[in-house]
Amino acid sequence: MSRHSAAPFASALLLAASAFAPPAHAHHSFAMYDPDKLLTVTGTVQVFEWTNPHAVIWLMATAPGGQVADRWSVELPTSPGNLTRMGWTKRSLKPGDRVTIALNPNGRLLLNVVTGGNPGDLEADGLFLSHAERYQQTAEFLTIWRAIVTGEPIDFRGRHLSARNKTPLPFPPVQTPYPPLYFGGSSPEGIEVAAEHVDYYLTWGEPPGQVAEKFDQVRAAAARRGRTVRFGLRIHLIVRETEAEAWAAADRLISRITDETLVAARARNALVSESEGQRRMTALHGHRRDSLIVGPNLWAGVGLVRDGAGTALVGDPATVAERLREYQAVGVDTVIASGYPHLEEAYRVAELLFPALGVEGQASTIRRGREFDPRSNVRAAG
Secondary structure (H helix, E strand, O other), X not given: OOEEEOOOOOHHHOOOOOEEOOXXXXXOOOOOOOOOOOEEEEEEEEEEEOOOOOOEEEEEEEOOOOOOOEEEEEEOOOOHHHHHHOOOOOOOOOOOOEEEEEEOOOOOOOEEEOOOOOHHHHHHOOOOOOHHHHHHHHHHHHHHHHHHHOOOOEEEEOOOOEEEEOOOOOOOOOOOOOOOEEEOOOOHHHHHHXXXXXXXXXXXXXXXXXXXXXXXXXXXXXXXXXXXXXXXXXXXXXXXXXXXXXXXXXXXXXXXXXXXXXXXXXXXXXXXXXXXXXXXXXHHHOOOHHHOEEEOOEEOHHHHOOOOOOOEEEEOHHXXXXXXXXXXXXXXXXXXXXXXXXXXXXXXXXXXXXXXXXXXXXXXXXXXXXXXXXXXXXXXXX
């Protein structure tokens, strides 16, 4: 019996590109990977390890062409904390479950860089940096990462990170020059990192006017560096055949949230988060049930107890499509959407909203590098 390592990607099991937070510790070796080979493995789960820094699936499987079942380890590309935000739990897989995993994303990898907003979580991982210092570290990490992944020599000494590399990376990316970098940061420090380093600047679902102001700041900062940045929107969608049905579904999502839960959420938010984006999200509703409609069809109920993306577009297909086009008008060309529960809402969006947007499922393209059709760029996320 042999053991196969399938790290670092198990893209078929994930609904969205995972978040990779710098620094990226050197616990992977790429010597055993064939970047040109796409492998599909079907097997039976033996153990699902819900551990940091990455969760791992152990399964018995026979690879295509194989005769004997072997034990495989598949390392998911992110932590239990991030998987939880995508809807996973430690009980998502159990011994005996049958799963199919496609290994090697073959040009579909998107990297979302998360600097971090909860000092307690970061300190538990050994990272004792201030808000400004974390963004400095992010900038240094991306300087090093981009040079290495594009095969450029580097001799870099920063305040937080240093690297020296004179040889090309032995595991070049399928995408050229590298997988697209996504990033969100509403503070001045975050905007400067975006302007210098990333391909797509993401914002949570604030009203379009506020989004436009933030995009203008990013454009100006990028222009000072001779760069351009594209823009994306991270938002939830609640789409039904009628407006009334959609708003009823929104109300049901928070119908069992007690006043005590709201008080606890407010206290937790005040203590743990240094995120400017989170502050802006919270300011939309102020933890009040009577202040949840913050714009045309824009509902902040998700953010009453959920950190991060806390707003949803609510309505019938034509109305939600119109609202999305309002974001498109201020610069959004990528929508990273989600809903609760994930699977059911994904079907509803595909069946109801996609036709209103002129999106056909078969027309969706696999993005390679940074050349793509914006019309196909509607994605599901956790």
